[in-house]
Amino acid sequence: MVLDSMSGSVIYSAIDLTDGFYQILMRESDIPLTAVSTPSGMLWEWLVMPQGLKNAPATFNRMVSHVLRPLRDFAPSYFDDIFVHSRAEGDLSAVEVHVRHLRQVFQVMRENKLYANLKKCVFCAPEIPVLGCYVSKNGVRADPEKISSICSWPTPTSPTELRQWLGLANYLHKYTKDYAGLIQPLSSLLKKDATWLWRPEHQAAFDSVEKSLASAPILMLPDDSKPFHVVCDASDFAIGCALMQFDDEGRERVVSYQSRQMKPAERNYPVHDKELLAMRYALIKFRVYLLGEQTFAVYTDHASLRTAMKSPHLSQRMARWLSFFAEYNFVVHYKPGKNNILADALSRRPDYDPRTVLGRQVIDDENEDDDHCAVCIASGINLTNVSPEMDLRDEIVAAYADDAVYAGIVAYIRAPSDETLRALSRNTRNQIDRYHLDGDLLCYNIDKFDAPRVVVPNDDNLRARIIHSFQDSPMGAHLGREKTFAAVSRDFFWSHMYKWVHKWVRTCETCQRVKPSKSSQAPLRPLPIATEAWRSVSMDFIFGLPPDAEGRTGVLVFVDRFTKMVHLIPVSDTVTAAETAAHFIDCVFRHHGLPESIVSDRDPRFTSAFWSSLFQLLGTKLSMSTAAHPETDGQTERVNRVLKDVLRSYATSFASWSSFLPLAEFALNNAEHASTGLTPFFANNARHPRVPALIAVGHPTLTRT
Template sequence: MIGEVENDGKKASETPEKIKELLKEFQDILPDDLPNELPPYRTHQHEIVEEPGSKPTFRAPYRLSPAELTDMKKQIEYLLAKGLIRPSTRQSKKNKREDQKELNKNPPVILPDPERDYVIEADASDQAVGAVLMQDQGNGLQPIAYLSKKLHGAELNYPIHDKEALAIIIAFKAWRCYLEGRRTTVYTDHCSLKYLKTQPNLSRRQVRWIDFLETHFHYDIVYKPGHKNKADALSRPAHVAAIQVEGMNPLLKGLFTHGYAIDPEISLAEKRHLLQWDSDIAYRKGSTKIWVPNYPPLRQLLLEEYHDVLYAGHFGSNKTLTGIAKHYYWPHLAEDVQKFVTSCDTCQRMKSSKQKKAGLLQPLPVPEQPWQVVSLDFITGLPPTSSGHDAILVVIDKFSKMGHFIPTHTTARTEETAQLFVRHIISQHGIPTTLISDRDPKFTSKFWKELMSLLGTKLAMSSAYHPQTDGQTERLNQIVEQLLRAACKDDISKWDLHLPVLEFAYNNATHAATGQTPFFLCYGRHPLTPQKPTTPATVQPAHDFITTMHQLWDRTHKRLLDIQQQQKRQADRHRNDHTISVGDQVLLDTRNLDISHLPSKLRPRFCGPFLVEAQVTPVTFRLRLPATWKIHNAFHVQLLKPYRDPNTIFVGRQPPPPPPVLVQNEPEYEVESVLAHRRRRNGTVELLIRWKGYDPSEDSWVSETDMGNARRPLHDYLVKQGVTSTTQL
């Protein structure tokens, strides 16, 4: 101000002496007509009216363009979401200023010299690219500028070769004003880019990039390993650091030290400059991964930590390898992980098989004439009729596909079933040479086997829990049930009265496999029906009739063979041949076993291992099962899985079951726990025992009176059941 205003604001006083001296000193630059008083006082006030609830802005305007600001916001949001950065919690800027002072002692960048050549180091990751522009101005290579860019859209789908090339293209476009007219050396950690200009096959994208580079720049592409490439740090998260050896378990570190001392491969790796040492721990050169010596106890310990422990999850080979390869390395690591995981006893028992079905299809021989090979089975679960029938005995001829539906009851004894077979089959069609059935007790009984032996019939039974052996009868059962549902929709209590008519309907229908009706293949004519028109009867000579029938049977036999081979080719596309042989140890699928004390979702998928005693057929094997198992011991290969003993490859990985203890010269096994109980018809209480150190497949029922020296597990079970004595169970 030049003058001072009086209190009323209307009259200016004289200019102060200090101001006069200042005006006199600078009179050569001040105007001559300088006013000696303030402007006239305004009669009204000026003000800015704020909107209710609004606040004035106290930040300086951002100097980036809107597009640049948007891109920066996206990058910050991405880094925040990934947890790579966080909002600052610093209470003061003092430390920051001190850090900046230290950093500024050596300038991080230099100004470019247009008379010197340039150097670019470029790199790419899955999500972004980065580059550094440098120049040697007498003090070695020093940075001029840094560049990083997040990939978007289709760029994220580029192969790694094109992502690395894209980093170079982006760098040349960003620093084009410096690089045009000067020689530029480009360093990349992708070796194949050295041959970018000379490779024979180029995509359109690569042609555009090369055209851009060749048109505007003089450049050379040189390979440099990633750990020596400065731009590699721009694509590497800051939190990825070397493992802190100081925090390693002393016992584990001792195993490493001992392993390095006895492993001859360590000295060889040092000669080849593959190692770098830190605190007596060897690292793979250019990496943060610890080099694990060839010391089996140490490698097995690491494999167990990344696979067997509870928090490792017993995952497969790929996930286990990914986990251990984050921090450790040794030659053939992937191969060792594969062997370790595939031989894991827990994984073999608990995990379902994801492989193709084992065992190629083994078709039964095709018969050459009707009723030579017969298959039979039961349909049960039907409502009882007034005649007492609640089941159907289904018999089918494997050649003509003719079927007989014989009503019976589920309580029928083996002798009654044999009488039905003689009355309805043998009396009408003769004695078959082969009889195929499932493992129903009626067919496995001694009486039935002796009857078939006297009749000269071969008894072919399906393997345990594999009804595909008798697949044709299983399919016919479905057809019979379908016919019954349609015939008995009004009254299901008289279903047995409909069976003769339904049998006629089935046998008079053309079969897809033979192309003929079962009636015609058996008798050489079609039966009379109400719909059949009346035609003059013609009698064919006997010789011609026999010839015609044999020709028909030959064609049918050939057709069945062709269909069978076609079905085999189709089935084998989804199957693998097995490698099981006699003497092997195998695991048995538990899907058909009665393990009632375990819920189905949590029960082991396989049990065993069991010894293969004999090979019954190319795809059926007889196993040595525990004596307490009351099931047939022949199983199809689809229910078996080769057992890989963990101790074969990794010695001592799993201890064998403990031997029995001799008590008064009698061997006794230690009881781990009591799982369940049951009461026999004679009142005896039996307990399901889990033996200590043995697989759950060895669980067995033991009488309470045999629990002599195992009273503690029995007492614990009674407490859990809320009783004090087995008589209360």
């Protein structure tokens, strides 16, 4: 942020403070803690803050930032460095403004007894060193001395020397567009248990980094007054992107560029998803500049991405990514590959190609997935037609190799030995009997009576994909943290799953938008507790919904008071008693038989002569709730409220709500109920339903009778 604040300035000064720690007094009660002994046997105490205390640098930095806070627009600081930058203002030249700024800084230093080391200061210069680089009105460039040190570094002869060299080179990675690809062969030498053997490909990578840094370009400082635009591209093995702006002369300049290799699973994505992955990577990398922008452009050489937001044919992965894109305000433009030179080159670096580079390590970007649990289905995405993805089982199995813990467990199960057992942590060894292999799929169960659960490795995309299928998909219905966790943990396992689900739901835009705040309810009159499935049924109507394609504006709700199973039927607001009876026979009686009692509100549809005669002939008792407190039938009232939330979460068109009722009914019946601890589906059928995630992974319980 220090560099970004200097955009537009043309004259600079750098002030280096000296003996700054000694300007801060020690708290009187802490002075004895600083006592040091001397050869004479005397103890001396520090009255001011000495060098070497753990919190001394942070304390000093905070003090300098505090005293310069009124001047931070033109005098940012970093520990003992103050950078003053100026530009022309009104009738004053840049030099005159800069002199005024320097006077203000000196006045603050004088008042707070801060002193500068004149030998290290630079005043009124067109370019100054700032935090390892040089800043001028043209932009920011790498420090020539650091580049010279890298280029003159002798060829490493051990992993330690290579780490030292990479530590220096990493500091300048933002100045080269293909840094991750260039150092990839070198990083393979630093892998655990890797044998040190310097081959020609390593020397070539070493020379390429030196050459790239030696010709590093001048990057443009970001200017908030000008719009940003992003270019991105994907090849078969890598993705690349660049943040761009036009300078005052109309030239397109690079602010920053990034590229990385694809992970093994990502290389199996279809072309459309790879291009979308490159766009997502760009927005993550440049989030600080793009989030909150009014509108910015994203250029890609994949024309179909222009309509990706409106497509009704979305894979689950694409839907998750589009929900992330909903945070930004941008327009996608098509730029053919022959014109998209920069991003195209970033993504097609030959060093990235796994077909030409064998046995090289893929470098993961640690900061790429900062918001991976905070994704949700964006408003306006139609998920009624979901296309199949790559086999989930294959992705999970392939990802075990990248998870050190589960890779070790799989290795031990396949070849039990003292050596493979010792490679595991103590906690893992204590629980090793809970794991077993179902083919090539690792499963976990607490004891022999516990149903096996598929172990999901430490792959953010896989875990997010699974949670998405249970929470955000039409079958999940956004039912909340507890129900989603119960559904996911029933068939899958990974560490800290509850935290994942909690963060996912807490940051789900749809959940926050459609769920009402809790409010107090009127007192309820308790009903007799049901003791058998479908022995007592509650029913109610929901009206006031938008007309669907057939003009229906209501929902008839049946709830079994024992198992909590729900049946939903769309109806018109003019539904008659005879039609209601027909729905009851079609949806309840033919599946579950006749209940002994029905709990309903005082509604003409239920008190009509036809309705009463029907239940008298069948010997069914009609229980009525109190007129003063219709919430007596609290169970159905609760279902009604949840159903309204579910339909709001589904709605892509208000007139299409009735087409989602079957999915809403399934979601409610497959969600664990707090009063029973079971899902209504399991309580009625003594088994859990098969869902797409289980079919995709080939869950072991599906093959059992």
